[in-house]
Amino acid sequence: MKISSAEFLVSNSEVAKCPKDRLPEYAFIGRSNVGKSSLINLLTGRKDLAKTSGKPGKTQLINHFLINKNWFLVDLPGYGYAKVSKKSKSVFQEYITDYFLQREQLVAAFVLLDIRLEPQKIDLEFLEWLGVNEIPFFMVFTKADKVGTQRAILNVEAYKKVLLESMWEELPETFITSAVNNYGRDEILKKIQEINAGLPK
Ligand code: GTP
Ligand code: MG
Numbered sequence: 001m002k003i004s005s006a007e008f009l010v011s012n013s014e015v016a017k018c019p020k021d022r023l024p025e026y027a028f029i030g031r032s033n034v035g036k037s038s039l040i041n042l043l044t045g046r047k048d049l050a051k052t053s054g055k056p057g058k059t060q061l062i063n064h065f066l067i068n069k070n071w072f073l074v075d076l077p078g079y080g081y082a083k084v085s086k087k088s089k090s091v092f093q094e095y096i097t098d099y100f101l102q103r104e105q106l107v108a109a110f111v112l113l114d115i116r117l118e119p120q121k122i123d124l125e126f127l128e129w130l131g132v133n134e135i136p137f138f139m140v141f142t143k144a145d146k147v148g149t150q151r152a153i154l155n156v157e158a159y160k161k162v163l164l165e166s167m168w169e170e171l172p173e174t175f176i177t178s179a180v181n182n183y184g185r186d187e188i189l190k191k192i193q194e195i196n197a198g199l200p201k
Contacts, residue, residue, distance in 0.1 A: 001193040004068055006044035011061040015099045019064055024199055025072035025105045026192055029096070030112030031122065032056030032078030035142035038179035039112065040065065040075050043188060050075045062099055071196055072105070080122045100135050107195055108136040110188070115141040115152050115176065119162045128167060137172055138191070144178040152176065 012018050028036040037050035037059055049065060051058055056078060063075040076096055100106065109130060113123055130137050141156055160171055173191070177184030 001068075001189040003044050003189070005066075006046050006049055006068075006073075007066050008049060009064040009066045009072075011063050013061050013095055015062065015095060015102045018062060018099075018103065019072070022105060023066075023071050024107045024196055025064070025074050025103070026107055027074040027076055027099070027103075027109045028112060029076045029109055029126075030078060030140075030142075031080040031114070031120070032058075034078060034112040034114050035177075035179055036078065036112055037075055039110075039140065039142065039177060039188075040073050042177065042179045042182060042185050043073065062095070071192070074099075074106075079126060100130070101133060106135070107199070108138060110138050110140045110175075112140045112142050113159065115144050115155055116147050118155060119159050124162060124166070127163065131167060139172050139174045140184070140188070141174065141176045142179070144176050144183055145180040 009019060028040060030036055033054075033056035037052040040050040041047055041052065044065065044067065050063065059075055059077045061077065065073045065075065067073055076099070079096070100109065111123070111127060111130070113120075127137070127139075139159065141152070144152055147155070156174060156176065160174075163171055175184050175188050175191075177188070
């Protein structure tokens with residue numbers, strides 16, 4: 001898919017205030033610092049569209065980016081950043097939960113996972129929460145430039161194994177990305193394009 005326009009529209013801390021347009025949207029979620037904002041910049045081909053930082057906790061609001069004037073990418077704050085709230089060790093901010101539970105325009109979530117790490121409790125809990133709440137999602141492994149191919153394969157397989165051994169009968173589709181090497185962009189955009197094409201007009 002060609003990205004002909006990508007513009008920041010609005011930031012919100014309440015799902016009720018998010019854009020009222022009935023455009024399809026895709027949300028990017030994962031632990032703080034996993035690379036959500038960087039991935040949005042990679043996908044849109046705009047280096048500074050979403051604010052990134054080496055320090056966790058950079059994105060604090062629900063940010064809507066209008067793409068090609070007909071769908072949204074949504075950048076969300078990360079979970080698992082202790083400074084954000086007392087509860088955030090196991091649960092993430094309430095307005096994020098509200099976003100996922102209430103936002104009817106949400107087509108699918110892209111859950112970002114650091115490819116360097118073995119399956120993390122907080123990520124597994126979050127994936128399970130999405131499953132229980134019947135929110136469609138994909139898994140995106142980030143920072144592929146930081147590991148060798150062997151380690152990358154092992155860590156992706158480890159996640160799949162844990163999911164299959166717990167509650168999952170079918171695995172979500174997975175993507176491997178690197179915002180440094182521009183890796184994985186086309187696959188994710190192609191997926192979004194396919195889904196958009198199949199949505200009722
Ligand atoms: P919060 O908004 O704090 O939740 O973080 P985030 O998930 O949006 O992460 P962000 O995109 O701000 O990136 C965090 C740090 O990781 C930054 O220093 C990025 O440059 C770095 N980073 C993101 N993606 C990649 C990647 O693919 N490879 C490498 N090597 N670094 C990356
Ligand atoms: Mg961010």
